[in-house]
Amino acid sequence: ARLLVLHGPNLNLLGLREPEVYGRLTLSEINQRLQQRAASEDATVETFQSNHEGGLIDRVHQAKAENIDFIVINPAGLTHTSVALRDALVGVDIPFIEVHLSNIHRREAFRHQSFLSSQALGVICGLGWHSYLFALEFALDQLKPT
Ligand code: DQA
Numbered sequence: 001a002r003l004l005v006l007h008g009p010n011l012n013l014l015g016l017r018e019p020e021v022y023g024r025l026t027l028s029e030i031n032q033r034l035q036q037r038a039a040s041e042d043a044t045v046e047t048f049q050s051n052h053e054g055g056l057i058d059r060v061h062q063a064k065a066e067n068i069d070f071i072v073i074n075p076a077g078l079t080h081t082s083v084a085l086r087d088a089l090v091g092v093d094i095p096f097i098e099v100h101l102s103n104i105h106r107r108e109a110f111r112h113q114s115f116l117s118s119q120a121l122g123v124i125c126g127l128g129w130h131s132y133l134f135a136l137e138f139a140l141d142q143l144k145p146t
Pocket residue numbers: 009010074075076077078079099100101102103104111
């Protein structure tokens with residue numbers, strides 16, 4: 001199975017950026033932990049971060065060509081703004097889980113709305129880096145050969 005984990009704008013700053021909100025792990029530490037988890041199941045996890053909406057959209061399109069089975073995405077600030085990223089995910093028709101480190105529902109009102117959630121298989125937020133881990137766990141379970 002092939003999984004893709006996408007990280008949106010500013011997540012390259014993890015570890016430094018508001019650690020009380022987003023945790024102390026860096027993005028590469030999170031990616032490493034996800035890759036370790038997947039390695040024990042015969043699955044590969046590719047990771048990609050971009051500060052650019054178009055970069056993320058291009059990566060989603062590429063995922064189709066690469067036969068990626070499942071996407072875990074933290075769209076970051078684009079969650080609340082990007083019709084185009086939503087359309088890309090719907091367009092490639094690859095199942096995805098939306099994740100957030102923080103609980104967006106207990107934060108500012110502008111973070112309560114997501115353009116992606118209604119198209120996602122599920123949404124996990126508020127559990128720090130574990131939001132990604134539990135999404136990955138679900139994807140691995142779904143993709144297990146029967
Ligand atoms: C975030 C929440 C978003 O509202 C915010 O813009 C982010 C990160 C999270 O992981 O908690 O950049 O997606």
